[in-house]
Amino acid sequence: MEKIWLDTSCGKVEAWFLSPAQDHGAEPVPVVIFAHGNAELIDFWPQELKRFTSFGIGVLLVEYPGYGRSEGSPSQSNITETFVAAYDALVKRKDVDSARIVLFGRSLGGGVVCALAAERPSAALILLSSFISVRACASSFLVPGFLVLDPFDNLRVVESYSGPVLVIHGRNDNLIAYKHGVALCRAAQHGEMLTYECSHNDCPPSWDTFWRDIESFLIKAEIIDS
Template identity: 60%
Template sequence: MPVGWIKLLFIVGVGYAVYCAFLFAVQRALIFPTLFVGIPEGLDQPADLERMWVETSFGRVEAWFLPSRRPGPDGKSPLIVYAHGNGEVIDIWPSVLEPLAHRGLSVLLVEYPGYGRSEGKPSQKSITESFVAAYDRVAGRPDVDSERIFLWGRSIGGGAVCALAAQRPSAGLLLMSTFTSLRPFARRYLAPSFLVRDPFDNLDVVRRYPNPVLVVHGRNDTVIPYRHGVDLARNAPNARLITYDCDHNDCPPRWPPFFRILEDFVRGKTDSP
């Protein structure tokens, strides 16, 4: 091989190595864009919303508890642990999810480290620790039915709840517009998948998850392709896939019909449309 070609290949190889090192260093800023996620002001929150701080090894993380307005005869209600997308904070969700409280469900919203008012920096490890600590904080409450705790993750939140499902018991898993793993997305940047620092291997979790899994995905999702939802549903032992003709951020297209499906999922009904 001519010397010129050897020099060119060397330069290209060094350049690619530098590029991969750069991606390795900045990938968490791409996955968790905390600098661009502000805290919205002037939002009306439910009067009975309980705000709490959860202690972790890296500082305090905020969590909000929205209690059920229709508890059972024993005073207990099923609990939904909700994990939001990477461009959001918990502040925007109580007004959206409040109808669940009227349907007899309590909701726990856990903030990601470094988001909103929470301390720390987001990573798979810190997010998992946060959700486990918040789960442990509320699972023993007298108004929570510890046998009916359901985990719901949207987009990156699917990784958070799957990580929690691997460490704590739950009655069901709801994955909305989420991924099999973050490793395949390395291809978008022409980088090897082993460089992904926070892989969130959801596929591995659902393969071993013994309880019902509800997968919800938009057929036209341009952020996390629909095939991720299909693969999650195919690999879970007990799964149902609901497909909407929508993109990523408008899934589901309408909340009220979806809330009926969610309530049936929690109640153990499987004949919802």
């Protein structure tokens, strides 16, 4: 695992890069940029996301300003700036295929990757247990204070996104209602919906099923070969 410190206007922010499991030599590889949920850190995710590396995909986990060991304070503008900086640093690497960047966000992280998708090109978008906008789910979702004045608007981004979009949502989600996932999928130009029988924090209920579904999506999106 490679640790990276990003220089931003709000200070240094941490990111971790997981290389593909097998050496691809000089051939550039696809990369997933991952944004986690609100009450989480990048520390929680390397083991869960390791399966991407067995597909020949790198993973970039980017922290939020003010979270964990990172400097600054979280806001939509600061987080978006950080993820744009991470993206720009990533695509300069010779070992990365800039035409095969996948953006993957869970819960709050869905808003983060949608904000990044509005600023930089990507090959595919994966939204796990996310929302159409923070305002639309504020009554049931524990909204971080920094989002009260500048909430993410995922629906607007998804409507204009030209690449494939995979929406994954628990039918019984008690924080971000299932209807948010349905609306996001319907809004996408090339949307696919996966419904799991679970709530919010236990989604996905089966990681084996999840990874089979993810692999299938990545093959259809031409990120990896079959």
